[in-house]
Amino acid sequence: MKQFENLNQALKCKSSGVFKNPIGEYVTISTWYDKNTKRIQAIFKKDIGDTTVGATRYAINTISEKKIVKMLNENKFELI
Numbered sequence: 001m002k003q004f005e006n007l008n009q010a011l012k013c014k015s016s017g018v019f020k021n022p023i024g025e026y027v028t029i030s031t032w033y034d035k036n037t038k039r040i041q042a043i044f045k046k047d048i049g050d051t052t053v054g055a056t057r058y059a060i061n062t063i064s065e066k067k068i069v070k071m072l073n074e075n076k077f078e079l080i
Contacts, residue, residue: 003073007031007040007065010072012079018048019077025056027077029068040068 004010007029011017016030026045031038042060062068071077 002078004069007069010069010079017079019072020048020080021075021077025075027072029072037063038065039063040065042068042071 010019011029011031015032016028019027019029021027024046026048028043028045030041030043033039040060040062042062044057044059046056060068060071
């Protein structure tokens with residue numbers, strides 16, 4: 001399992017990506033800019049096909065890359 005140092009490395013320089021952890025939980029990470037502020041959203045799902053039902057945790061909306069990278073590393077998420 002590779003530890004991510006920053007969000008760019010985790011997303012492989014893209015603006016979004018889907019990650020999976022060993023217990024089968026999925027998270028979609030999206031980034032965008034609002035004026036000059038980078039916004040980050042993480043949405044958790046039980047299955048990759050779920051749209052609104054089956055959330056395993058509350059969504060995270062933040063401007064902190066460190067918070068998202070820490071969550072990815074602690075829960076052993078990997079980009080799929």
